[in-house]
Amino acid sequence: MIRNILLTIEYDGTGFHGWQKQPGQTTVQGHLETVMSRLFKTEISLNGTSRTDAGVHALGQRASFISDLGIPTEKIPLVVNNALCGAERGPFAIAPVRIKAAEEMPMDFHARFDAAGKEYIYSIRTGKEPDIFRRNFVYHVAEQLDTGAMRKGCEALIGTHDFKSFESSGGNPRLTTVRTIYKAQISEDEPGEIRFTIRGDGFLYNMVRIITGTLVDIGLGKIAAEDMPDIIEARDRSRAGHTAPPGGLCLAEVFYDEAKLKG
Amino acid sequence: MIRNILLTIEYDGTGFHGWQKQPGQTTVQGHLETVMSRLFKTEISLNGTSRTDAGVHALGQRASFISDLGIPTEKIPLVVNNALCGAERGPFAIAPVRIKAAEEMPMDFHARFDAAGKEYIYSIRTGKEPDIFRRNFVYHVAEQLDTGAMRKGCEALIGTHDFKSFESSGGNPRLTTVRTIYKAQISEDEPGEIRFTIRGDGFLYNMVRIITGTLVDIGLGKIAAEDMPDIIEARDRSRAGHTAPPGGLCLAEVFYDEAKLKG
Numbered sequence: 001m002i003r004n005i006l007l008t009i010e011y012d013g014t015g016f017h018g019w020q021k022q023p024g025q026t027t028v029q030g031h032l033e034t035v036m037s038r039l040f041k042t043e044i045s046l047n048g049t050s051r052t053d054a055g056v057h058a059l060g061q062r063a064s065f066i067s068d069l070g071i072p073t074e075k076i077p078l079v080v081n082n083a084l085c086g087a088e089r090g091p092f093a094i095a096p097v098r099i100k101a102a103e104e105m106p107m108d109f110h111a112r113f114d115a116a117g118k119e120y121i122y123s124i125r126t127g128k129e130p131d132i133f134r135r136n137f138v139y140h141v142a143e144q145l146d147t148g149a150m151r152k153g154c155e156a157l158i159g160t161h162d163f164k165s166f167e168s169s170g171g172n173p174r175l176t177t178v179r180t181i182y183k184a185q186i187s188e189d190e191p192g193e194i195r196f197t198i199r200g201d202g203f204l205y206n207m208v209r210i211i212t213g214t215l216v217d218i219g220l221g222k223i224a225a226e227d228m229p230d231i232i233e234a235r236d237r238s239r240a241g242h243t244a245p246p247g248g249l250c251l252a253e254v255f256y257d258e259a260k261l262k263g
Numbered sequence: 264m265i266r267n268i269l270l271t272i273e274y275d276g277t278g279f280h281g282w283q284k285q286p287g288q289t290t291v292q293g294h295l296e297t298v299m300s301r302l303f304k305t306e307i308s309l310n311g312t313s314r315t316d317a318g319v320h321a322l323g324q325r326a327s328f329i330s331d332l333g334i335p336t337e338k339i340p341l342v343v344n345n346a347l348c349g350a351e352r353g354p355f356a357i358a359p360v361r362i363k364a365a366e367e368m369p370m371d372f373h374a375r376f377d378a379a380g381k382e383y384i385y386s387i388r389t390g391k392e393p394d395i396f397r398r399n400f401v402y403h404v405a406e407q408l409d410t411g412a413m414r415k416g417c418e419a420l421i422g423t424h425d426f427k428s429f430e431s432s433g434g435n436p437r438l439t440t441v442r443t444i445y446k447a448q449i450s451e452d453e454p455g456e457i458r459f460t461i462r463g464d465g466f467l468y469n470m471v472r473i474i475t476g477t478l479v480d481i482g483l484g485k486i487a488a489e490d491m492p493d494i495i496e497a498r499d500r501s502r503a504g505h506t507a508p509p510g511g512l513c514l515a516e517v518f519y520d521e522a523k524l525k526g
Binding site: 010011012057090091092093094095096097098129130132133135137139140244245 | 273274275320353354355356357358359360361392393395396398400402403507508
């Protein structure tokens with residue numbers, strides 16, 4: 001029976017050129033489609049929710065596909081994960097991509113177009129010495145950061161704004177750069193381990209990384225927290241801070257339930 | 264002035280073909296020597312303590328080298344680490360290798376020959392779901408392990424024994440396979456996070472990984488803990504368990520002080 005299946009996917013983006021399939025590049029979408037098509041002996045074409053960049057990770061990427069598979073939906077994670085691990089080298093190897101869940105959706109459902117919003121988490125570590133074992137997962141900042149100022153900088157982000165100042169060049173100029181942010185929060189779980197959580201109805205190209213870089217610049221005292229409203233107002237990329245590196249970024253969750261998105 | 268300098272080095276071994284320099288392979292020793300020789304404009308030749316395998320990590324590898332450097336010993340970590348990070352791609356990249364300390368030693372000191380012993384830590388994670396973000400650092404075992412039985416298995420390891428049963432083929436048959444183990448300890452910091460610590464005066468080829476695999480087999484009930492003395496006694500590789508994968512293994516510390524080694 002033809003079904004529309006929605007996958008929840010986690011991945012370590014370190015070794016991938018991002019989510020989206022590209023000729024001659026190893027991407028998460030390309031790798032998953034290859035392994036799944038071989039496994040199910042039918043061409044699988046995934047519609048991913050978020051085009052995460054090279055080096056960006058995911059705990060809750062979503063992708064839907066329509067297919068006529070011979071196995072029950074709930075068996076899909078296990079068989080795909082076995083195939084993914086089998087594609088790695090070594091008898092004990094764990095794949096960098098894992099299907100966390102599969103669920104059947106109405107035929108007109110589309111993982112990207114129907115998404116109400118997303119939550120990203122960006123991880124920062126401060127201190128003189130980097131943790132080399134987490135170098136692909138956290139942004140190491142050698143100086144101390146003023147998290148109070150960073151929290152203040154977050155406040156101006158909440159609500160509906162034109163975020164053009166936080167978009168890398170390459171965005172489509174005909175599309176709107178207005179987005180709504182529901183949550184922008186700095187937490188410090190232990191000294192030096194800073195986590196920035198941002199939730200909104202959508203994000204421009206590199207928006208989370210530029211916002212994070214701007215917050216780091218605020219934390220370093222290079223930009224005043226009080227200037228955040230002006231930076232937003234300016235609609236000018238040169239007014240915002242640097243683009244934080246991709247490894248600290250993780251797509252945490254995709255929301256299909258608007259009420260849940262708005263928290 | 265010509266000095267004999269001892270380095271303490273940590274590395275993420277994931278992307279390396281082990282410590283030891285090999286033609287045509289990226290190794291930790293080869294990479295460090297290349298970066299340091301370029302930096303100091305003189306050929307640096309490192310004597311490493313432990314020839315860690317491909318994929319094995321280190322928190323406390325040691326290596327000594329004799330050179331006539333123009334900078335004070337205590338500045339070496341900073342300048343080498345800057346050069347190592349500069350050799351990586353991207354403006355915020357952290358290198359997978361880091362010098363933790365440099366100290367001046369007597370001219371006749373040799374990092375390997377003078378070592379009194381070493382401590383290794385092997386990390387295991389049990390549970391149905393692997394943690395893909397730590398897949399290169401922990402050995403994932405899907406079944407539960409009987410840590411009580413594993414602790415019992417550890418007891419037989421303590422002391423001076425012929426550990427030939429725990430040596431991969433490739434060892435030099437003319438060399439002794441007798442070693443002294445001072446510590447062999449299983450701890451479970453949180454449920455499913457098991458850590459095996461082993462300290463001894465020396466280790467045979469793959470010895471820690473074969474001992475770990477044997478302990479895992481004991482934890483799974485495939486080998487009886489009571490059989491450990493017989494397995495040692497047999498001097499036969501086929502009597503021991505499987506070889507645990509390299510990623511879970513970390514060279515934690517090298518001891519030059521015999522009293523400290525014996526704890």
